[in-house]
Every structure is written in structure tokens, then in C-alpha cells.
Amino acid sequence: MFGRSPLSEDQREAAVAWFEKGIADAATARVMGVARSPVKGLYLRWRIHGRGVLVAKQTKQVYSFELKLALVERFIAGETAQALAAEAGLSSSGLLKN
Structure with a gap:
């Protein structure tokens, strides 16, 4: 699903569950035992898209x-x-x- 992400699909879903409980990126990374950097990127995107961050975009958006x-x-x-x-x-x- 996300070829460039160092986090597995299960890890991303678990991280989003922590975010939804009010736990930010640093604490989530510690609890999960993974590097903070990919969790932080996921967290920042989650703040914009919510649970939709788990869904891959099918096309590249073009803006004027x-x-x-x-x-x-x-x-x-x-x-x-x-x-x-x-x-x-x-x-x-x-x-x-x-």
C-alpha cells in the first residue's frame, strides 16, 4: 500500500489508533518501539486527513x-x-x- 513507508500497514493503523486517543507522535513511537521520524510524518498527515491518512491516493492531484x-x-x-x-x-x- 505505501511502498516508501518504513512502517507496516499494521503499524500505521496502530499509530492512528494512538493518535485518536490523544497520544502524539513521540509517545506513540516510544510505545510502538519504532523510530519517531516516520511516526511524526504520519501524525502530521493525520492531523490534516484524519483516518483518511491510511488510504492511498489513486491519482496525483494537479493545482492551478x-x-x-x-x-x-x-x-x-x-x-x-x-x-x-x-x-x-x-x-x-x-x-x-x-
């Missing part, structure tokens, strides 16, 4: 230049990348930060 420009301008103006990513349906808030 105008939408991209508007999102970047709003980010520079002080809106959070997390909120903008959730609103626009981006896969990660990192797309706005880079």
Missing part, C-alpha cells in the same frame, strides 16, 4: 497556478500551513513550507 499562488500568499501573510493544507486538500503542510 492561481490556487498555488493564493495559498503561498496566505501562508506568508501568517495563516498556518496546517490549516491551509487541510482547506486545499494538500497531502502535507510541508508543501507550503518548502
Whole structure:
């Protein structure tokens, strides 16, 4: 399902269950005995997509230049990348930060 993820499907599902209980990425990684980095990435995406983070996207989304420009301008103006990513349906808030 996620060829590039170091976490197995079962580990990702378990991590999401911990997130839903209010446990953040660092504690979840410790409890599961796995590296924090992949759990942190999953956690940040989970904050945007909820349980939908466990579902692989079937196609690559294409955004217009105008939408991209508007999102970047709003980010520079002080809106959070997390909120903008959730609103626009981006896969990660990192797309706005880079």
C-alpha cells in the first residue's frame, strides 16, 4: 500500500489508533518501539486527513497556478500551513513550507 513507508500497514493503523486517543507522535513511537521520524510524518498527515491518512491516493492531484499562488500568499501573510493544507486538500503542510 505505501511502498516508501518504513512502517507496516499494521503499524500505521496502530499509530492512528494512538493518535485518536490523544497520544502524539513521540509517545506513540516510544510505545510502538519504532523510530519517531516516520511516526511524526504520519501524525502530521493525520492531523490534516484524519483516518483518511491510511488510504492511498489513486491519482496525483494537479493545482492551478492561481490556487498555488493564493495559498503561498496566505501562508506568508501568517495563516498556518496546517490549516491551509487541510482547506486545499494538500497531502502535507510541508508543501507550503518548502
